[in-house]
Amino acid sequence: MIRRLKYNEIDFKKYTDCLVKSEQRKYSASKNFLDITTNKQWDILVHNDYEAVMPVPFILKKGIKVVHNPLICQQLGIFSDKDDKKINEKFLHFLQKNYLVRAYHFNETNNFDSKLKTKKNFLLYPDEYAKVFAKYSPKRKRKLRLDDEVIENSELKELNYKEAEVFIKNNVIGLDKEDDAETLLKTLEMFHSSKHLKFLAFYYHHEITNMIAIYTDYDTIALLGTFNDKKYIKMAGASTLIDHVIKENIENYIFDFEGGNLPSIEEFFRGFRAVQTNYAVIENSKKTLIKNFAQFVMRGKFS
Known part of the structure; x- marks a missing residue:
């Protein structure tokens, strides 16, 4: 079962333990990183008793939460002991059903059956x-x-x-x-x-x-x-x-170049012979966001 927790409802010890033990472990999902980049505006989605977690940063537009990866936070996504497509699909469906999503970036270890747009990153391994x-x-x-x-x-x-x-x-x-x-x-x-x-x-x-x-x-x-x-x-x-x-x-340490979608930057990073990784993203235009908002209202999400 997946449930949504607001910031003040999160058990941060369990959340951090899940991150530390996860196959997808990312510094950008840590409490310290997210507190600073979002000004503590983030929820989490939780599978069972913190068996898998997904941080969800947002901005407020007229009191409504709009999911948006914060500045210089490249990847978030789902964190669990072992990456599982079926579990990931449940998180993806829950996110899209319960939030207005402007931009959300998963991590390179997350795999899906759904066809999602991807972006590039480059890593050097120890x-x-x-x-x-x-x-x-x-x-x-x-x-x-x-x-x-x-x-x-x-x-x-x-x-x-x-x-x-x-x-x-x-x-x-x-x-x-x-x-x-x-x-x-x-x-x-x-x-x-x-x-x-x-x-x-x-x-x-x-x-x-x-x-x-x-x-x-x-x-x-x-x-x-x-x-x-x-x-x-x-x-x-x-x-x-x-x-x-x-x-x-x-x-x-892994050296994370944190980017690579612009041709000039990609060429620069490739010069260090870094390994290309791809991570899935959800990105919706303002027009799509307005359309989704109307559908949320019709379903009574904001009533």
């Missing part, structure tokens, strides 16, 4: 760094061979939040509106305060040219953001930063 590096593409290896002048006048440094904030504000791209930029900064600040997030910068002649934001939890290091000064885009500072993090951590 191994010796020398073996990982040996698989890099020839182009990526060339990019990492910095000129002597660059080597002599550059360094990698960890930044505090205030230092990172200035660089992000001046170089963030790809966000649709100003509110998204503010949400991103607030989220990164809270992650940094929680000790899960670090900012690593590439300096050239004492000036920041590139910066990455990396989130560490469970067995994963996730690339939550890459920020570049366009003047130095050809210097390969971003590649150098990512390679440094991989070198320091890949023996013990």
Whole structure:
């Protein structure tokens, strides 16, 4: 049996235990991650006594819950001891029957009989760094061979939040509106305060040219953001930063590139010879959402 629990009804110990033991384990489903990215606006769907769980983030539109994956939360989905298509289908049906869904992303381990749209992600799995590096593409290896002048006048440094904030504000791209930029900064600040997030910068002649934001939890290091000064885009500072993090951590952690649907980004990630994974998504247009809302009203969902 699947039931819905509001935030204040969740047994977080049982929820966390289910995540930790799950085949699909993802840092982004943790209470800390979801509390910050959703401002504690999330329910869960539960199968029996927390045998399987599914976090459901939402935004409120005129008091109505609309399911929407929060900013920089790539994957959620169903978490259980062993992934089960039949159970997953029950969760999927319950979600679609009881919520208005704008966008929901499952994880790459979730399998379904239903035909769902998929998106790409790229992962590097734990191994010796020398073996990982040996698989890099020839182009990526060339990019990492910095000129002597660059080597002599550059360094990698960890930044505090205030230092990172200035660089992000001046170089963030790809966000649709100003509110998204503010949400991103607030989220990164809270992650940094929680000790899960670090900012690593590439300096050239004492000036920041590139910066990455990396989130560490469970067995994963996730690339939550890459920020570049366009003047130095050809210097390969971003590649150098990512390679440094991989070198320091890949023996013990999965490196999650957190994306890959744009051709230019996909090409960049493939240069590290990361493994492509696909995860199922539900995405509805505003027009479809309005149509679904009308059907909900007719069925008495919002009466």
